[in-house]
Amino acid sequence: MELCERTIHELQQIIRDGGASSTDIVASVFRRIDAVEKNVHAYIMLLREEAFREASKADEEIRKGNIRSLTGIPIALKDIYCTQGIPTTCGSRILQNFVAPYDATIVRKLREAGAVFTGKTNMDEFAMGSSTETSWFGVTKNPWDLDRIPGGSSGGSAAAVAADMCIASLGSDTGGSIRQPAALCGVVGLKPTYGRVSRFGLVAFASSLDQIGPFTKDVEDCAIMLNAIAGYDPRESTSVPVDVPDYRQFLGRDIRGWKVGIPKEYFIEGIDPEVETLVRQAAKVAEGLGAEIVPVSLPHTQYCVAVYYIIAPAEASSNLARYDGVKYGYRSTEGRDLLEMYKKSRSEGFGAEVKRRIMIGTYVLSAGYYDAYYKKASQVRALIRRDFDEAFQTCDVILTPTTPTPAFRIGEKTGDPLQMYLSDVFTISTNLAGIPGIAVPCGYTAAGLPVGVQFLAGHFQEGKLLQFASAYEAGADFQKRRPNF
Amino acid sequence: MKITKDEVAHVAHLARLEFDVEETEKFTSQLNDILLYMEKLNEADTTGMEPMTHAIAQKNAFREDAVLPSLPIREALSNAPDPKGEFFRVPKVIE
Numbered sequence: 001m002e003l004c005e006r007t008i009h010e011l012q013q014i015i016r017d018g019g020a021s022s023t024d025i026v027a028s029v030f031r032r033i034d035a036v037e038k039n040v041h042a043y044i045m046l047l048r049e050e051a052f053r054e055a056s057k058a059d060e061e062i063r064k065g066n067i068r069s070l071t072g073i074p075i076a077l078k079d080i081y082c083t084q085g086i087p088t089t090c091g092s093r094i095l096q097n098f099v100a101p102y103d104a105t106i107v108r109k110l111r112e113a114g115a116v117f118t119g120k121t122n123m124d125e126f127a128m129g130s131s132t133e134t135s136w137f138g139v140t141k142n143p144w145d146l147d148r149i150p151g152g153s154s155g156g157s158a159a160a161v162a163a164d165m166c167i168a169s170l171g172s173d174t175g176g177s178i179r180q181p182a183a184l185c186g187v188v189g190l191k192p193t194y195g196r197v198s199r200f201g202l203v204a205f206a207s208s209l210d211q212i213g214p215f216t217k218d219v220e221d222c223a224i225m226l227n228a229i230a231g232y233d234p235r236e237s238t239s240v241p242v243d244v245p246d247y248r249q250f251l252g253r254d255i256r257g258w259k260v261g262i263p264k265e266y267f268i269e270g271i272d273p274e275v276e277t278l279v280r281q282a283a284k285v286a287e288g289l290g291a292e293i294v295p296v297s298l299p300h301t302q303y304c305v306a307v308y309y310i311i312a313p314a315e316a317s318s319n320l321a322r323y324d325g326v327k328y329g330y331r332s333t334e335g336r337d338l339l340e341m342y343k344k345s346r347s348e349g350f351g352a353e354v355k356r357r358i359m360i361g362t363y364v365l366s367a368g369y370y371d372a373y374y375k376k377a378s379q380v381r382a383l384i385r386r387d388f389d390e391a392f393q394t395c396d397v398i399l400t401p402t403t404p405t406p407a408f409r410i411g412e413k414t415g416d417p418l419q420m421y422l423s424d425v426f427t428i429s430t431n432l433a434g435i436p437g438i439a440v441p442c443g444y445t446a447a448g449l450p451v452g453v454q455f456l457a458g459h460f461q462e463g464k465l466l467q468f469a470s471a472y473e474a475g476a477d478f479q480k481r482r483p484n485f
Numbered sequence: 486m487k488i489t490k491d492e493v494a495h496v497a498h499l500a501r502l503e504f505d506v507e508e509t510e511k512f513t514s515q516l517n518d519i520l521l522y523m524e525k526l527n528e529a530d531t532t533g534m535e536p537m538t539h540a541i542a543q544k545n546a547f548r549e550d551a552v553l554p555s556l557p558i559r560e561a562l563s564n565a566p567d568p569k570g571e572f573f574r575v576p577k578v579i580e
Contacts, residue, residue, distance in 0.1 A: 101560040194540035208539055237546035238539075306523045317500060324501070326573050328564035338578045342501040355502055359512060360519060362500040363488065373523065378536030380529045385537060418518050434540025459541065 003028035004164040005482070008073050008221040011167065015062060015072060022058035022072025025167075026051050026116055029074045033118070033165045039146055039485065042160040044079045044089055044137045046119040054116040061114065069228055071114030076166035078157045079120035080127060081107050081212075082201040090203045091125040091135035091153075094323050094330045094349030104201020105236065106170065106212055106229045113228045118166045121156030125351045126320065127177055127205045129153050130423045133414055134353040141410070142185060143483035144449055148407040151181030154215070158185040161215045162483055168216045168225055172202060174209045175308050176402075176427025179439035181215075183402035183452025186441045186483070188216045188469070190226065193460050194434035195240035198233030206315035207238070209308075209431040219440065219470040223247035226462060242460055250467035256290030258468065261395030265301035266426055272405040275451050278443040279401045282453040282472065286399065289475045294395050298387040301429060303380050308428040309421055310364050310377035316354075317361025323349065356417060385433040388458070397468045398456040401426055402439040406449035426454060436462050440469050443478045487520040488513060 003011065003025045014020050030048060037043060051074065058072035082088050082100030084107075089095045103111070110117075124134040132140040132155025140155045142148040143163040150159040154171025158181035161169050171178040173191035182189025190213040197212045204210065214225035227248065232241040262283060267276060287293055325331035325345030332348050335341025350358070364373035391398060404425060413420040430437040435456055442453040455472075457465045488496075493513045497504055504512060562568040567575070 098564055101556055101563060234548065238541075240541060300529065303526055303529055306525045309519065310523060310526075321501075325566060326575055329566070331566035335576055338576050339501075341576045343503045346501050347503050350502075355504075356512065356515065358500050358502065359493070359496055359516060363492075363496045363516070363520075366496065366499060375536050376526050376529075376531065378538060379531035379534040380526055382534050382537035383529065383531065385540075417515055418522055421519075432540070 002032070002164070004032045004167070006167070007217045008070070008167055008224050011073060016067065022055040022062065022116060023052065025072060026055040026074050029118055029164070029166060032163070036143070036163050036485065037165060040141050040143055040159050040163050040165070041138055042121055042140055042156040042163065042165055043076070043119040044091070044122050044156070045087060047086065047117050051116050051118050058114055058116060068114040069224060070110065073115055073168070074118045074166050075110060075115040076118045076121050076157060076160045076169035077107065078123055078154050078169070078171045080123060080172055080203045081170070082203070083107055083120070086120070088120070088203065089137070090127070091123040091137060092350065092354070093136040094346070096136065096330065098328055100201070102201065105198040105233045107201065109229055121154070121160055121169060123156055124153035125354050126203070126316070127153040127172055127174055128316070128353050128357050130176070130180060130420055131408075131413065132156060132181075133410065134351055136351060139410060142407045143485060144186065145407065146485060147409055148449070149184070149410055151184035151403075151407065153177040155181045157215050158182050158187055158189065161185070161187045161217060168214055168221055170212060170214055170229070172210055172212050173431065174205050174312060175431050176424045178213045178215065179402050179427050179437055179452070179454060180424065182439040183454070184407040184450065186450025186452070188219055188222050188438065188440055190214055190222050190438045190462070191430060191436060192226065192230065192462055193436045195238055196436070196460065196462065197229050198231070198236040198239045200233055200236040204319040206312040207319060208315060209312060211431070219466060219473045220248070220251055222438070222469070223251055223466050245463055247463060247466055250463040251470040252474070253467050253471065254290065255286065255468055255471040258291040258397065259294050259395040260286050260291045261294055261296035261391055261398040263296050263298045263301065263391070263398060263400060265298050266400040270404055271401060274445045275401050275403070275405060278451045279399070279453050282442040282476070283399055285475050285477060286472060289471055296391040296395055296398065298391060298429065300380060300383045300387050304384060304428045304432060305421055305425055307377045307380050307384065307432060308424070309360065310373050311381065311432075313357040313361035314365050314374050315361070317358045317365065320354070320358055325349075353417070381432050384429055388429070388433045388435055392458045396457070396464060400454045400456070402452040402454040403427075406445050406451060430456055435459055436465055438465050438469050440473060441480070442476065444481065487517050
């Protein structure tokens with residue numbers, strides 16, 4: 001087994017035992033990148049020289065016995081976090097040459113934990129998409145089938161972990177952008193509670209929904225990564241001052257007597273039969289571990305996509321007003337006066353999906369339509385949150401499919417935005433309610449595509465989620481595979 | 486029709502975007518599909534529901550009004566397409 005195929009916790013043991021250095025691990029990761037990146041295109045930018053430099057620093061620390069939680073571990077970053085001195089593009093032409101003058105809080109925290117950055121990963125432009133097809137820098141392919149999408153918007157981060165082009169990575173999740181690609185690429189992906197992780201230095205998409213979280217090869221690594229990034233940040237006023245436990249303490253415990261809610265609204269017509277079978281099998285595994293399956297109802301589930309595609313574009317249209325060709329980013333040379341310069345810079349700098357969402361957002365917030373769309377959607381959002389509050393009175397965790405289908409083909413949904421939006425149907429509600437959710441691999445289709453089961457818990461119950469996910473992972477009855485290409 | 490080509494042109498102006506004829510037609514048709522789908526929300530009974538604007542109910546986040554170190558001007562201007570001295574330069578605003 002190559003070093004790049006290992007998990008964080010395995011590599012920590014190998015480093016402690018003197019079996020390999022950080023430089024060995026980084027070299028293994030870049031050998032894999034050199035072999036497969038041309039096929040997968042998970043990265044917008046590689047940080048090869050920087051990574052080897054950081055690795056030799058890490059090796060120096062290791063020799064001194066100074067080993068922190070991620071010392072010497074190669075981590076990939078979605079290209080949506082500001083990184084001092086390194087370009088941050090957000091997958092957009094408008095930020096193609098943007099070099100942030102500061103680090104995002106989570107980047108600083110990972111550096112402090114000793115992580116080595118391998119590069120910045122590809123994503124849908126401004127995180128708007130479910131397939132990583134809207135990036136200005138080209139499409140990322142699913143390592144399990146190069147004709148298929150890896151999911152999105154954090155598709156590059158998911159594909160990089162699945163193809164062992166990093167050990168773990170970070171993404172952001174506004175409506176499923178971590179959990180959906182994690183499921184479609186066969187890795188673990190966590191969206192923490194809104195407010196659990198600081199978003200200072202995260203390029204904003206929809207501020208009442210955005211949250212940062214990890215992609216990892218297993219649940220233990222997920223706990224290690226969450227330990228490194230969680231916590232209140234005085235520079236981020238929506239981060240919540242709630243104590244952060246050591247999430248590893250929840251691993252390896254049993255789930256006997258736990259109540260697992262199965263919402264009937266998530267097993268609807270249109271769900272792929274193989275996905276449904278594998279997800280129901282996951283519930284059986286939980287039952288076999290001593291958990292009790294209980295039916296729950298989330299009656300407003302059918303409105304989630306409509307609510308989301310009003311609220312998220314509304315917030316995006318406001319957040320993206322900052323790209324005006326003045327302070328940073330692309331400026332068109334065509335504009336003769338200020339207004340024309342704004343219009344041309346934005347029209348040339350943004351791609352079609354971003355423009356579509358700015359248009360939806362501007363329309364639903366415009367005079368005469370606010371009550372009918374934005375206010376109505378915000379009211380239904382309150383109902384969706386109430387559904388979850390009520391469901392968690394009768395169960396510990398909720399179990400659902402992460403996606404209605406396995407990875408779809410490249411180009412299959414690009415012509416029909418609404419069909420693309422409907423692929424987020426099972427992940428959106430989590431963001432609207434602000435609760436945490438995790439996608440964990442639960443098997444493979446006959447064609448060999450990975451499928452992910454999703455577990456949800458109440459606000460700030462990441463510990464519970466990881467305890468359940470770790471018990472499920474240990475008890476799951478399928479053999480883990482690696483993409484073969 | 487939920488939205489006409491003229492309205493699309495108006496919204497584009499509000500959003501400081503511009504589209505050619507072909508794009509305007511495509512956007513009009515796609516926005517219509519999307520807005521029709523949104524009609525679904527009218528089926529939901531929201532009588533007496535307060536609009537939810539934040540996932541976690543929070544009080545306003547106040548801090549002491551103390552001056553903290555901020556970005557030096559040179560760094561703040563380092564990404565500007567057309568900086569001049571300590572300023573951002575733009576095309577002319579008034580004739």
